[in-house]
Amino acid sequence: MIKHIRRFLAALVLLAPAAFANEGGIALDKAPVNLRDVEGLQRGAQTFANYCLSCHGAMNMRFNRLQALGLTEEQIKKNLMFTTDKVGDQMRIAMPAADAKAWFGATPPDLSVIARSRGADWLYTYLRTFYRDDTRPTGWNNLAFDKVGMPHVLWELQGIQEAEYKTVKNHETGKEEHHLEGLKLVKPGLLTSIAEDGKYDQREFDKRVGELVSYLVFVSEPGQVKREQIGYAVLLFLLFVLVPLTYLLKKEYWRDIH
Structure with a gap:
């Protein structure tokens, strides 16, 4: 029995690198997640409500929990609630699931824990690498x-990107193949500008996407910031209160001996 378990574990070890390799894909960009930038999280929430909530819900999140980002109930109702009139409701979409599946081929996933399942870096890269493809x-x-x-x-904000291909000859078949090398912005958006070197500057758009990803990280675990604050407070208490008291108590106990 033990021998079979060892073989099974060895197979898992051998298959794990292959499984990750099969995922392939491009190198991921580092997401500028900042859960302490309250204004950035508020803008991320606004971007989510304006561009994502029409198709993607976040059922584990309620609108009134956005008060943790410094928003008032009136601000939430006025600027972020488009699918309900009750501030305590979940972030659900108005589109029926059947219609969404018919239009997009699959029901758009709920984004409550997308940052935890996909990773912030993947989301940040994904939202910035759309390109035109007529097929x-x-x-x-x-x-x-x-x-x-x-x-x-988000194409109105970013603009339109097109794929750049490189022609490579396949030595086995002798045929020429087109390999996608990268993306080129051919039409600017509301958050892109022309830099001094004549190239398009997408830093403002990248910042907005980073704020959206930060908000999705917040939605995946709303209590994370509060928990970290409590943790820092406990550490400070231990360092500046409990440790000195323990040291003084130790000196008192060992005073007669030393």
């Missing part, structure tokens, strides 16, 4: 998620 039903494709069914909902 796709939506007219869009993505470097991080090939043949994605989701359209580029």
